[in-house]
Amino acid sequence: MSHPKEAAAPASNFLRQIIERDLEAGTYAARTFAGTPGDAAHHASAPPDPARIRTRFPPEPNGYLHIGHAKSITLNFGLAQEFGGICHLRFDDTNPEKEEQEYVDAIVDAVHWLGFEWHAPEPALGSEPVSHLYFASDYFDFMYRAAEALVEAGLAYVDEQSADEIRTHRGDFGTAGIDSPFRNRTVAENLARLRQMKAGELADGAAVLRAKLDMASPNINLRDPVIYRIKRATHHNTGDTWCIYPMYAYAHPIEDALENITHSICTLEFEDQRPWYDWLLDTLCELGLLAQPRPHQYEFARLNVTYVITSKRKLKALVDERIVAGWDDPRMPTIAGLRRRGYTPESLRLMCERAGTSKAGGWTEYASLDAALRDDLDPKAPRAMAVLDPVELRLTNWAALFGSDAHREACHAPVHPQRPELGERRFGLGPGLWIERDDFAEAPAKGFFRLFPGNRVRLKYGYVIECTGCEKDASGRVAAVLATVVPDTKSGTPGADAIKVKGTITWVGADDCASAEVRLYDRLFTEPQPDAGGKDFKASLNPQSLRVATGYVEASLADAAPDQRFQIERHGYFVTERHDHAPGRPVLNRIAPLRETWTPK
Ligand code: ATP
Ligand code: MG
16 A cells, blocks of 8 residues: 655755754754743743744634645644644634634634644653643733833833824835824833723723834834734633733734744745844843743745635635535635545645745645545545436346346445455345446447447446447436346456456446435636635636535445545545435535546546
């Protein structure tokens, strides 16, 4: 059995080189461990932190995770695993208005399902696994103390300009900003005002706390960034304790530092924020609130996948407007949706690994996810037969040949052609069967080798049959295909090779199968880049993204538990639906066809 693709050494990327360099240089060897991050006191007397590297995956709980997040998860947890480090799962929950417990739970679920674990021994504390799941909101106290320290050092001020004034005075790419009239308040005045903000004495939006950097900086992020705002909103974790909340760009570096993160890996849009990240942490170290060596930020290009959108906001719109049936609709590129569709964690990880990690953006073909799924499932998925667009096939010489129409010929097939240890499937062949409608043609096109009058094909795992014609209904549609069994041609018997046929067709026995609902999923969008350049992604929704067929499936499939994956011969990879399938009442999702473009042989 070959699994060469996942087992192969991971393609090197620039982040690995940075980590190797840091490990070699002992960049973080002098780091101290000051207890769990919430304690936040990084005193010099703390013991060393023996963790080799620490990365983190920091989702904001404002939606379900998507395929792009899978890339970040695989990268951060993968690097920690590879270098004997620890990866934290941290909820970046600094924005109380959009965050919900439902999302927290769904994210925990998705990261676990992808196969990653944040319970890991904390080397300074012993060998027992410790949970490395954190909430940025647990650090609100420290963040506020740090803000007061910046004020006391003359490095932050309370600005009472309106939001519009702040925006216009910030300038733009070609124009320097204008200093706020509040920029030169005294430390005492700033401190008093900040405390009033915190105490709820100022209205929402009446003031903000800003760091005092450089209103003329060519990097707009350094033009006195806002670090606190007033917002009366109930937070999912801290309730109504706070009416001021830290801005993301201020909170994030502090979260990293408090958790002793070494390599803070994020996507390229944060590149321009790096000077601020560096300034803030170096300054807080100088002020004695944090300790060197501090974390460093590294950026990589986000994963873009064709025919998919990866913005939580837009995905939420699809859910809210009921364009899809929820966050876990099998057409959604959310991890919950991909899971329900039937993709495996291994296939997602493989696809992310193959997509590579670089600074250069680009698009990954959606087809690469299906390719990864096939590579994962081909060696392990049980095989099954099913007929998805059924027409009846009648074997008219059955009773003459076997004595009675009640006779059943026992047929068998391996569960997996390369894995005899998985055993066999058994099915009864009788005079009535279901076959695919397009396996019959009254007048065959050139190169059509399946059923047409006078032609012989093999019923897979069964007999060679010869087509004698068909019956039609009143509308002229084929109602049944007629054929005769060619004696002594059963698969696995000495006569099987006596007659050569060019076509083999799949089938299920009419009284040895179950009717199944088969959900045939396709891409949700018809455009490869549905939202590129600000395009309206709803304009390219694929009306064929879900077709529901009623087919017939062999017993092994009908009796399966939910969430079991199969390769249905000639049709592709399918999963018994997680929620709607029950043994005896089969509901299947098509995960992916067998080939990129499937043409029946
Ligand atoms: P969205 O724009 O959809 O809201 P986000 O980046 O704001 O996504 P976060 O919850 O902040 O979502 O993301 C958590 C982590 O996942 C961040 O480190 C972010 O950089 C990373 N991430 C998000 N999208 C992608 C992507 N397409 N490719 C790689 N990493 C991603
Ligand atoms: Mg974000």
